[in-house]
Amino acid sequence: MPKDLRVSLVIPVRNEAPTISDLLTSIHSQTLQASEIVFVDGGSLDNTVEILRESAQEDSSLHLLKAQDATPGRGRNIGIEAASNDWIALTDAGIRLEPTWLERLAAEVERDPSVNLVFGAYEAQTGTFFQECAAAAYVAPKRQRPGGLMRGPSIASCLLHRNVWRAVGGFPDLRAVEDLVFIERCQQVGRIAWAPQAVVRWQLQPTLKATFRRFALYSYHNVLAGRQRYWHYGVARKYLLALVIVILAAVHNRVWLFVLGFAAIARVARSIWNYDEQRRLAWLCNPARLLLVGTILAVVDLATFVGWGRAVWYKTKNTWALRQKPSGERH
Numbered sequence: 160m161p162k163d164l165r166v167s168l169v170i171p172v173r174n175e176a177p178t179i180s181d182l183l184t185s186i187h188s189q190t191l192q193a194s195e196i197v198f199v200d201g202g203s204l205d206n207t208v209e210i211l212r213e214s215a216q217e218d219s220s221l222h223l224l225k226a227q228d229a230t231p232g233r234g235r236n237i238g239i240e241a242a243s244n245d246w247i248a249l250t251d252a253g254i255r256l257e258p259t260w261l262e263r264l265a266a267e268v269e270r271d272p273s274v275n276l277v278f279g280a281y282e283a284q285t286g287t288f289f290q291e292c293a294a295a296a297y298v299a300p301k302r303q304r305p306g307g308l309m310r311g312p313s314i315a316s317c318l319l320h321r322n323v324w325r326a327v328g329g330f331p332d333l334r335a336v337e338d339l340v341f342i343e344r345c346q347q348v349g350r351i352a353w354a355p356q357a358v359v360r361w362q363l364q365p366t367l368k369a370t371f372r373r374f375a376l377y378s379y380h381n382v383l384a385g386r387q388r389y390w391h392y393g394v395a396r397k398y399l400l401a402l403v404i405v406i407l408a409a410v411h412n413r414v415w416l417f418v419l420g421f422a423a424i425a426r427v428a429r430s431i432w433n434y435d436e437q438r439r440l441a442w443l444c445n446p447a448r449l450l451l452v453g454t455i456l457a458v459v460d461l462a463t464f465v466g467w468g469r470a471v472w473y474k475t476k477n478t479w480a481l482r483q484k485p486s487g488e489r490h
Contacts, residue, residue, distance in 0.1 A: 164246060164265045164268060164269065165194045165244045165246065166191075166193045166194060166244055166246045166247070166248050166261065166265065166318065167193060167194065167195045167196075167197055167239075167242035167243060167244040167246070167247050167248070168186065168193035168195070168196045168197065168247075168248045168249075168250070168261070169197045169199070169235060169238035169239055169242060169247055169248070169249055170182070170196070170197070170198050170199070170238070170249075170250055170251065170252065171198075171199045171201060171229070171231045171234030171235050171238065171251070171252075172198055172199070172200050172201065172203065172207055172211075172234075172252045173200065173201040173202060173203050173207070173229075173231075173234075173252075174203045174204055174205050174207060175203070175205075175207050175252035175253065176203075176205040176206050176207045176210060178252060178253050178362060179207055179210050179211065179252060180210065181255050182250075182252060182253075182254060182255065182256070183210075183214055185254075185255045185256040185257075185258075186256060187218070188256075188258050189256065189258060189259075189260065189261045189262070190258055190259050190261075190262045191259075191261045191262035191265055192220075192261075193220070193248060193261060194220065194243075194244060195220045195221075195222060195242065195243060195244065196218070196220055196221045196222065197222050197224065197238040197241060197242055198211050198221070198222070198223050198224070198238075199224045199225075199226055199229065199234040199235070199237050199238040200223065200224070200225050200226065200229075200234075201226055201227075201228060201229035201230065201231070201233075201234045202226075202227050202228040202229065208223065208225070211223045222241075224237060224238065224241060230332050230333055230334045230337065231251075231330075231333075231334065231335075231337055231338075232329075232330035232331050232332050232333045232334075232337030232341075233330070233332045235249065235314075235329075235330045235337075236329045236330050236332075239321065239324055239329070242321075245320055245321045245322070246265075246268070246318060246319075246320060246321075247318070247319055247320075247321060247324065248261055248264065248317070248318045249314050249315070249317050249318075249319070250315050250316065250359055251314070251315040253361065253362045254281075254315050254359045254360065254361055254362070255284065255359065255360045255362070256359050256360075257357070257358040257359065257360070259356070259357070260279060260316070260357045260358060260359060261318075261357075263279065263354045263356045263357035264277045264279050264316075264317070264318040264354050264357045265277075265318065266354070267318075267352035267353075267354050268318070268352070270352075271352060273350050274350050274351070274352040275319065275320040275322060275323050275349055275350050276317065276318070276319045276320070276323050276345055276349035276350065276351045276352070277317060277318040277319070277351070277352045277353070277354055277357075278304075278311045278312040278313070278316065278317050278351065278352075278353055278354065279309075279311065279313075279316035279317060279318075279354045279355075279356075279357030279358065279359065280309035280310050280311050280313075280316060280354070280355050280356070280357060280358045280359075281310050281311060281313045281315055281316050281358065281359050281360070281361050282310060282358055282359075282360050282361065283298045283360070283361055283363055284360040284361060284362045284363065285363070287365065288447075288448075288451070289365065289366070289451065290363045290365065291448075292448055292451040292452045292455055293363045293364065293370060293455050294363060294434055295430050295431045295434040295435070295442075295448070295452050296430055296452050296455040296456050296459065297374075297455070297456075297459055298310070298363075298434060300433040300434055300436075301436055304353040304355060305352075305353050306353050306354065306355045306356075307355040307356075308355065308436070309353065309355035311353070312342050312346075313338070313342075313359075314338035314341065314342065315338075315359055315361065316357060316358070316359045319345070319349070323345055323348065323349045326348045326349075327341065327344035327345055327347075327348060328344075329341075331384070333380060333383075333384055334376075334380050335376060335377050335379075335380035335381065335384075336377075336380055336381050336384045336386055339386070339389075340384070367454070367455065367458050370455060370458055370459065370462070371458050371459075371461065371462045371465075372462075373462075374458075374459050374462035374463060374466070375462040375463075375465045375466040375469070376466065377462075377466065378390075378391070378462060378463045378464075378465070378466025378467055378470070379466035379467075379469050379470045379473075380466075380470075381466070381470075382466065382467050382470035382471065382474075383470050383473070383474070387467070390463070391463060391467055394460055394463050394464075397460075398460070401419060401422075404416075404418055404419045404422075405419065423453065424449070424453075426453075426456065427449055427452050427453040427456065428443055428449070430452055430456065431443055431448065431449070431452055
């Protein structure tokens, strides 16, 4: 266990009142305590700020910074800039930290002092059947990393030296995907270690409606960031292929519809099989699970197209408005 490593934990928040108490409890339960905890509020309209202020009165290491209408990327930059230590642990709201999370991250730095970036793992918090199916639908499968299988990298489970943050120019000022962009940049300059046992648990959306809203927002900001090739184009290709099969069924033979149905079932089964590392046939053969995972996948796809459309409309409208301005007003 590292004895001399002083760590600042930085967390951006916005309207997180329903889950912030669980996060605080898990922070205070760490076997290795951060020397300071920096929350950056990006303009909460609920009582998130009040909860954090009450907690700060009881814990002198907890600091609350208010950054009106800050994106998560800008919030993290503000928190890291204000932190008093060079080692920065990062996580998110809606997360519960396992008790040994920070200790296991820091142990990688003690094991190899040349390391300046450590990625821990994340797992879905699946307290309901819906959340189990949601995890199978869109949570990434585990990958082999040095030290074992894990889900990651994720900004919600990492420890980095301030120099890495500076070297990549900080986080992009984005509402979403800022973490993906930052990770890609860090992987070019950082000396990375992996800590599969440093686990955070991510709370999934509890309903189809909430899932749709969250993924529509992700999709919208992904397109604004110009990252369609990493997500949207793949979804579009699936549905273009499905359209071709439907046309073949209409003009050639209805047997093609069975091909389409088989492909849809295979996609659902593959998602379940990849998520469940124990490869339990009972999971795969449960009709209710197959139906709900398939429904969630369809909702995520719909949200992808809705967010994509909104982003294209936003870009088109802004481009048109810019063209209407006199040339002297465009700068």
